Structures are given as structure tokens and as C-alpha cells.
Amino acid sequence: MIRVLFVCLGNICRSPMAEGVFRKMAADEQLADQIEVDSAGTSDWHVGKPPHQGTLSKLTEYKVSSEGMAGRQLTKEDAEGFDYIIGMDAENIANIRERFEDADHQRIIRFLDLTSHQKDLPDPYFTGDFQETYDLVLEGCQSLLELIKKEEFAK
Structure with a gap:
């Protein structure tokens, strides 16, 4: 089982969006039984909230289902x-590494580094532009799925 975790600041906008989109993509490719997807926030502001x-x-x-989020x-x-921990922006990546302290995790990736954009995923909590974020999430998730298929299933 390949396990993927999407991480943003509050776990209410970007990371659950990516969780849902990636879960659907994996299911559409008949990989739902081989890829588990979750999301988390670096802060505790919205723990337990939808x-x-x-x-x-x-x-x-x-x-795209949001069931159970x-x-x-x-x-x-x-x-x-x-196996893969995907931070939505550079600050999230820094917070992930700080939280993990000495853990030697090989697959901490800034989300849009998987695409040609190579920038931080805008937070719609602040921008209000959920469509832009969704479009970028879709692109990033497609790239991540291709990476995982290449690294994990082409062996």
C-alpha cells in the first residue's frame, strides 16, 4: 500500500481539496486498493472541522467526494x-521538516514542484480564488499520480 499525505496550514482548503481529487484519480485508475490518501494541517486551528x-x-x-474529511x-x-508527504507551499515544507525533527523522510515534496509552475499553491482561504487552486490541484495531482505509477508500479 502506497500512502500519500497532503499538508497545508489549516487542513480545510488546499490539502483536503488535493486529498479528494487524488483519491478520485486513484480510483479512476483502479488504484484505490493500492493507494491510501489523507491530509493534515501544520496548525491545530481546525482540528475536527469539515x-x-x-x-x-x-x-x-x-x-469529488469529501466524505469522512x-x-x-x-x-x-x-x-x-x-510514503509521500506533499506540502502545499514552502512554509508548509519547513513546518513539516521541523515537526519531523530527525526523521529521515525521503519523499517530502512541495506540491507544485511536481508541475512546471514551481511555486507555492495559492491558499484560497486568503485569495478567495478556489477555482485557481482547484485547477492547480488537478494538475499537481495528475503529475503526482504519474510519478507514483512510475516509481512504485513500474517495477
Whole structure:
């Protein structure tokens, strides 16, 4: 089982959006039984809360399930439990590495580094532009799925 964790600041906008989109992509490729997907936030502000209404609206619009999603905070144990840890921006990456302290995790990736954009994924909590974020999430998730298929399933 390949385990993927998407991480943003509050775990209510970007990371649950990516979780839902990636989960759907894996299912569409008949890989749902081989890829497990989750999301977390570096802060504890929204623990136990559902995704932001803007994220839920986009997921509903594109027929992506948000079932079972609730905010949770990144834990040190996540370093051991996930094969790919995807941070939405440079600050998230720094916070992930700080939280994991000495954990030698090989696959901590800034999300849009998987694409040609090579920048931080805009946070729609602040920008209000959930469509831009969704479009970039879609592109990043497609690139991540291709990477995982190449690295994990082409062996």
C-alpha cells in the first residue's frame, strides 16, 4: 500500500481539496486498493472541522467526494506512516521538516514542484480564488499520480 499525505496550514482548503481529487484519480485508475490518501494541517486551528465551504463547493461541482474529511494536525508519526508527504507551499515544507525533527523522510515534496509552475499553491482561504487552486490541484495531482505509477508500479 502506497500512502500519500497532503499538508497545508489549516487542513480545510488546499490539502483536503488535493486529498479528494487524488483519491478520485486513484480510483479512476483502479488504484484505490493500492493507494491510501489523507491530509493534515501544520496548525491545530481546525482540528475536527469539515473542509472550508469553498473547497466543498469545488469538490461538489467536480463530483469529488469529501466524505469522512475532518481537519487534523500533522504528527511526528506521519513521517513513519506515509510514503509521500506533499506540502502545499514552502512554509508548509519547513513546518513539516521541523515537526519531523530527525526523521529521515525521503519523499517530502512541495506540491507544485511536481508541475512546471514551481511555486507555492495559492491558499484560497486568503485569495478567495478556489477555482485557481482547484485547477492547480488537478494538475499537481495528475503529475503526482504519474510519478507514483512510475516509481512504485513500474517495477
